[in-house]
Amino acid sequence: DGGITQSPKYLFRKEGQNVTLSCEQNLNHDAMYWYRQDPGQGLRLIYYSQIVNDFQKGDIAEGYSVSREKKESFPLTVTSAQKNPTAFYLCASSINDSPRTGGENYGYTFGSGTRLTVV
């Protein structure tokens, strides 16, 4: 079955270390997204990519980096510059089309998330 796989489910990081969160999809979606979820703040967009080898900053990109070398993969690196990295991270993908032209095929598929904790 097609879907999005995020790994690991839980991740612990020491202060000062970089960590990379994995996101892989086999839905043939062009667009992929990373969201951060904190209690009381909903989901906030970190980075997104609409095509291979291209990505844009979202609302809270500082302290994060991404790459999009393959259509299926969109890893997120949480760098030591991110001052408060403890959060739940969600990856999503969609067809790279507007809802109007995408019709019933339009929608976002989310992964099951990674819980990152700084220790």
Place this chain on the structure above:
Amino acid sequence: AQTVTQSQPEMSVQEAETVTLSCTYDTSESDYYLFWYKQPPSRQMILVIRQEAYKQQNATENRFSVNFQKAAKSFSLKISDSQLGDAAMYFCASRGGGTASKLTFGTGTRLQVTL
């Protein structure tokens, strides 16, 4: 730019009763789309319902329906015949109609369902 506001951090409903979750939004785009997502304790995001702003008719999906008031920029979710499995976080979200537009979420409403 888009903003989505959910003013009810928590709501409670008795099993079999009806509950309405509120959402207001603001957007500068004339073509936009609204969504309600459910996030159960597993934290998997599940699409509940979506509404195209150009459609006047309110969307419905089984026990879930919306009250879309375009002039008031309001998009509430009504859950009828509430079930224990409806207990979750519910997020309202919006996006513009262009291919470059992104999904913007509200802060969420935690729904409890009691016996």
